[in-house]
Amino acid sequence: MDPELTSKSLSFNSARFLISASRLDECPPDIGAEVAFAGRSNAGKSSALNAITANGKLARTSKTPGRTRLINFFSLNREQCRLVDLPGYGYAKVSRDMKDDWQEHLGHYLNDRRCLRGLVLVMDIRHPLTDFDQMMVEWCEHNNLPLMILATKADKLKFGQAKTSMLTIGKKLQSFQCVEHLIMFSATSKRGVDECREALTQWLEGEDFADPA
Numbered sequence: 001m002d003p004e005l006t007s008k009s010l011s012f013n014s015a016r017f018l019i020s021a022s023r024l025d026e027c028p029p030d031i032g033a034e035v036a037f038a039g040r041s042n043a044g045k046s047s048a049l050n051a052i053t054a055n056g057k058l059a060r061t062s063k064t065p066g067r068t069r070l071i072n073f074f075s076l077n078r079e080q081c082r083l084v085d086l087p088g089y090g091y092a093k094v095s096r097d098m099k100d101d102w103q104e105h106l107g108h109y110l111n112d113r114r115c116l117r118g119l120v121l122v123m124d125i126r127h128p129l130t131d132f133d134q135m136m137v138e139w140c141e142h143n144n145l146p147l148m149i150l151a152t153k154a155d156k157l158k159f160g161q162a163k164t165s166m167l168t169i170g171k172k173l174q175s176f177q178c179v180e181h182l183i184m185f186s187a188t189s190k191r192g193v194d195e196c197r198e199a200l201t202q203w204l205e206g207e208d209f210a211d212p213a
């Protein structure tokens with residue numbers, strides 16, 4: 001590994017688009033550390049990634065659900081450290097075949113990706129824990145994959161309402177060991193961005209990067 005890159009502290013502002021993949025065999029080599037952003041279509045995954053990387057143009061966002069159809073990889077300033085924007089689930093307007101296709105590839109990615117250090121589950125704070133979200137939580141629990149929940153679009157609620165929603169989400173998830181972080185978030189106001197960066201750094205700078213002494 002390039003010592004220049006491994007000694008640098010992780011900087012999210014350094015994120016660069018790396019590659020898009022529609023299948024597992026198109027993904028970058030399965031080495032290093034990766035954190036993926038999952039969630040319902042239109043929940044705000046790409047916007048969250050842009051807020052975290054302070055780059056409004058990094059991941060494409062859209063008012064039309066289903067904008068992100070490929071698995072998009074972004075590299076950081078550390079060798080083999082990546083953030084991944086996953087296609088949203090639950091987008092009704094695509095054909096059934098295409099839907100099955102996505103779910104299959106997403107399933108392969110989640111099941112087979114060994115460098116995956118954690119999953120960020122992005123949910124609209126006004127519509128948290130859909131059936132599919134629940135499934136993802138259960139999947140992480142079953143597979144011992146650390147999970148971070150971003151309850152996003154918090155700017156759309158009054159603070160008191162947002163707080164109540166957080167408490168409800170927390171209660172529903174309290175029996176799940178995999179949930180390491182539950183963060184009130186807004187890509188618009190940037191609420192929660194620092195907390196999220198800290199948690200991502202902790203995941204990405206795992207033991208793989210420790211000195212081999």
Ligand SMILES: Nc1nc2c(ncn2[C@@H]2O[C@H](COP(=O)(O)OP(=O)(O)OP(=O)(O)O)[C@@H](O)[C@H]2O)c(=O)[nH]1
Nearest residue numbers: 041042043044045046047061062066067068088187
């Ligand atoms: N007010 C507000 N709007 C947001 C926030 N995050 C995302 N949005 C809006 O929600 C819409 C969807 O955002 P995206 O980031 O494209 O959502 P996505 O989850 O990547 O969607 P897909 O790629 O379709 O799965 C866009 O119109 C965003 O501008 C937020 O924190 N606050």
Ligand SMILES: [Mg+2]
Nearest residue numbers: 045046067068
């Ligand atoms: Mg997207």
